[in-house]
Amino acid sequence: MSNFQLGLIIAGALVLIVVVAYNAWTTHRNAPKRPRPAEADPAQEPVARHEPAFDGAVLTGAVLTGAGLTGAVLAGSGAEGEAEPGFDGHAVDLRDALDLPVPTAERRGGLDPLIDAIAPIVAEQQVSGDAALAALPPTRRAGSKPFAVEGFNDAAQQWETPQPGQRYLQFQAGVQLANRLGALNEIEFSEFVMKAQGFADAINAAPDFPDMLHEVARARELDQFASEHDAQLTFVLRARHAAWSPGYVQQNAARLGLVAGAIPGRLVLPAQGPGLPPVLTLTYDAQAAMSGDPEQSAVRDIVLSLDVAQVHRSQQPFARLREVAAALGEAMDGVLCDQNGTPLPAMTMEPIAADLEQLYDKLDSRELSAGSALARRLFS
Structure with a gap:
């Protein structure tokens, strides 16, 4: 083998080594970065x-x-x-x-006339929390709006979700006026009335519903404000x-x-x-x-x-x-x-x-x- 042939072989080997090293470096550089082994994933x-x-x-x-x-x-x-x-x-x-x-403790919760249409419900006699819970509708929505029933706890002097072992004379049912799905409409208000009336009938109570057109108008105004903010x-x-x-x-x-x-x-x-x-x-x-x-x-x-x-x-x-x-x-x-x-x-x-x-x-x-x-x- 001549010196010329030997030089060509050595040059080819060097080129091959450079190409392999470059490809390995490129692959490593472009590979997704991984977490350091010293730190737990x-x-x-x-x-x-x-x-x-x-x-x-x-x-x-x-x-x-x-x-x-x-x-x-x-x-x-x-x-x-x-x-x-x-x-x-x-x-x-x-x-x-x-x-x-640190944020201050929440002072407002549950049904609120600011964002809910509320119907007072007065029972003819005290109703146990267990009976009230049994009378609630199976779903807690009227259309796309949350629906809720609360009872007034005389001892605590506050509205609350009916609790087992408690007794209530006053209740209130409410449906949210608006959320990110839009404003309460007439169909949803009617579903709210049906659910609240069914609850009232089950506990032998009389509901007092707000005017539908007034509440729907309030819902649209609230939804407009929410959309803009x-x-x-x-x-x-x-x-x-x-x-x-x-x-x-x-x-x-x-x-x-x-x-x-x-x-x-x-x-x-x-x-x-x-x-x-x-x-x-x-x-x-x-x-x-x-x-x-x-x-x-x-x-x-x-x-x-x-x-x-x-x-x-x-x-x-x-x-x-x-x-x-x-x-x-x-x-x-x-x-x-x-x-x-x-x-x-x-x-x-x-x-x-x-x-x-x-x-x-x-x-x-x-x-x-x-x-x-x-x-x-x-x-x-």
Whole structure:
């Protein structure tokens, strides 16, 4: 073998080694980022995590309508962050970082004339709570609107859902005037009357129904107000370069206090109080979350959502959304975008924050403060 032939063989071998190394480097660079082995994958932890009991609407897109918010999502209820928490490998509590006040205890709940049509029901004699419960209709809805019956507890001097062992003389039946499916209509009001009358007959009581046309008119006015003040903000965090694996997303989200929700591909930032809706929601491709080999699944977008009316302003949910978005963006090499993939500059956030403060004030003036029991019922 001549020196020339030997040189060609060596050169070919070197080229082959370079091509293989380059392909391996490219594959590694483009592979979905995985969680670090030193940190436990939240999805594999033995401790069960439960999402707060809230069946919120699915938030998608980045469309602007209604109340004038810009740079995020705003959807109606008609018919139908600069500072970043440190990453040192342990959980960061944004509530401590922001020094948030604790919301005051809820003072209004149950049926309320502000958002319900209410019919007083007076029994001829005291009725046991067990008998009242047995007399309730099998469903608690009139059409698409929640229906409820309450009894007045003389000892506690308050209205409550009938309780076994208690006795009641006065009851009230109510149907919600509006929700995100629209205003109460004549057919739904008639169904409410039938259900309340059936309950009254079963306990030998007499109901006093409000005027249907008046209540339907109130429902339309309330629905109009709700449609104009129902804000749902949605932002998309998009990978700049390499995609993310579901475990990588969960690991970084867990550092900020987000926990796995009941739906695959959904994580939530829990509220401070028990039983309250989550402050923020993070979602990504559910199919990737349910994949047989999730670490090989590629996630390029995650969605951060805030249902404004469901969270009390004292928890500063928009500030926390900005904190989470900024922290995840830095840690995961992502960029905050609208639904079309257009990056959102930091200057777009301040006008949104100002508009939200005005929205909170308008809800407060109507006694439907964001995060209150009445607001959570109306905007659901």
